[in-house]
Amino acid sequence: MPSQLTAHRSSVLTGKVRAPGDKSMSHRSMILGGMASGVTEVEGLLEGDDVLATARAVEAFGAKVERTGDGKWRIEGAGGFTTPVSVIDCGNAGTGVRLLMGAAAGYPLTATFDGDGSLRKRPMKRVTGPLADMGAAFDWQAAEDRLPVALTGGTLKAIDYVQTVASAQVKSAILLAGLNAEGVTSVVEPEKSRDHTERMLRAFGAEVGVEEMGEGWKVTLKGGQPLTGTFVAVPGDPSSAAFPLAAGLIVPGSEVTVEGVMLNSLRTGLFDTWIEMGADLTITNRREAGGEDVGDITARHSTLKGVVVPEARAASMIDEYPILAATAAFADGVTVMRGVGEMRVKESDRISLMVEGLRACGVQVEEEPEGFIVTGGGVRGGATVHTAHDHRIAMSHLILGLAAEQPVSVDEPGMIATSFPGFVEMMNGLGGRID
């Protein structure tokens, strides 16, 4: 991958593509496969750097992990994790490290978790706090709340945990630890976050309870339930499908179809928002695959208008605000994105980097502590955008560049491979010009 990539104004994008496998489900299939007894076969796994780091981690914890074909993996779990011989390096993946810490906490082992420069800046206490309440011990190696950290797991007690901000990573870490805790663990969320852990736990043979509570829910899990290896078919990632679809919406004359996209309603907030903005987005061939709703999505070039995104929708599209902001730059009027303070603790401070990048491209943007407001109406481009090691910041600005007046460049494009290997080839195959 070159040290910089540049997107040029492109004429028309057309064609059908398949999104890479869902990142959330791919991490979970590896981790649950490693915790389970017996063989788990996975199809459609996202072979991005984040998930490959999780695969290596699961192997280090004692499972046999083998690639058997394109996106096809076989995991032979040992029915639990054992002490690894070296540091567990989770690379760039918040999901990987947080879920792995939860999974590891319930076994009698010691492990040190680390990650790259971006992951070392992200808060970990949101997960280690509740895990410590359950009985795990944490020793911060450099600074409190930051990787690297050494975990000592063992006998855990169930907790009842009430989240203030909905986070699937926190919920999942607690549930995975709860699997090996004494008693019934519960997690209450103010709004519903993605439920892939709950669904996959059931597929591996565990019972998971769900009780509706206002806008959110309470998830319960009894400790001591064994997991048995199973078959997991991973559908296409809606968070990745968002990029070619966005290009279809903003490049005049375009029609882009992404096939096999997961349509779990806890992941589709962006598509709802685009439709409210007037996007010509159609879903066909709805079906069920791998325990999830799946469909093909077609995006045609559209005249978009600005909207106020409901704050309650944040959890269902938290990773999609950067690409929403890029499309909002081409809309008529103002798009208001609030209640998204969590964006500041992702691979980068995504609010501040989107504000900086869009402004450099001539877009009017206002920054708020927990959100940002984009005034659309055309994009000049003609800038090199700093991505701070963040794949979604890089891809969002490259898509913006396909419809901007002047080219848009991004630094550190190698990070795109964490979630979307083949992104550039896919976009160019549709008729885009990224080089």
Ligand SMILES: O=C(O)C1=C[C@@H](OP(=O)(O)O)[C@@H](O)[C@H](O)C1
């Ligand atoms: O559980 C998951 O797979 C994820 C949860 C989200 O994070 P939070 O739980 O921190 O909101 C999301 O941003 C991340 O990309 C994937």
Ligand SMILES: C=C(OP(=O)(O)O)C(=O)O
């Ligand atoms: C936030 C993301 O991932 P993670 O938290 O796993 O690093 C993302 O992919 O946008």
